[in-house]
Amino acid sequence: MLKKQYLKTRPICKVTFRIHKTAAQSASGIALVGDFNGWDTQATPMTALKNGEFTAVLELDTGMSEYQFRYLYDGSRWENDWEADGYAVNGVDGENSIVRV
Template sequence: MSIKKQHLKNRPYCKVSFRVSKEAANAAKSIHLVGDFNDWNLQETPMTALKSGEFTAMVELETGTPEYQFRYLCDGDQWINDDEADGYATNGIDGENFIVRV
């Protein structure tokens, strides 16, 4: 897992790249990035499968919001964790959401 951030100089946004490792993906056919930045829409942000078995996605997040919560949805029915997140927040449903700070 990895999260990389690139702050844009001319706009109040940060490009955030999310990568799920082959080991974490565990032979998944699809992974979606789900979070408050896309209203927790389970289908809106599919991650791209790489030949290496990893999955990646990039989103632009507004820097005026101090943090965003997110999760990865694997094959439509399994949530996977991100050990590289900036923090964690109890979601009150089934565990924790992950936090990325921009």
Template sequence: MSLKKMYLRSKPVCKVTFRVPKESADGAKHVSLVGEFNNWSEKSTPMKRLKNGDYTLTLELETGRSFQYRYLIDKTRWENDGEADAYVRSTFGNCDNSVVTT
């Protein structure tokens, strides 16, 4: 999994591209990005499946902030990002959340 950041000069946002590689998706039919930026909605940010089997999504996030997130694979399996900027303990369950800092 990976993050790619591109800061815009024209406005205070960072375009963050989230990627789940084919190997991590493990034959998934659906991957969603779920986090603070979408009010932890499991449906509002589905990722696009590429021809090579990777899943990707680009969001514009406000700069100077940190956002917790996780990937939801096939609506049943939660995964963290191995290349997240940090990890914090989730208030729900016994797990960590990935963090992206803009």
């Protein structure tokens, strides 16, 4: 799930990325990986919540209208966001999720 909050004082959108418990399944760790962090699998680990969900909040520059991203489960399995703003063919193994700001 994506939640967006646009800042009035700067060209920034705070985006909350949240993976529900049912989507997280039995993952022990999930990383948020995408254009915003140079596709670095270590740069943005998501926070595990007590209710079984995972979350991360990023401040994204609205000057770039969209960002591609995916979730990396336990360092080995790629997943898309079920409620992304769109999807783009990634040329590797399917599609990437898109968040538009």
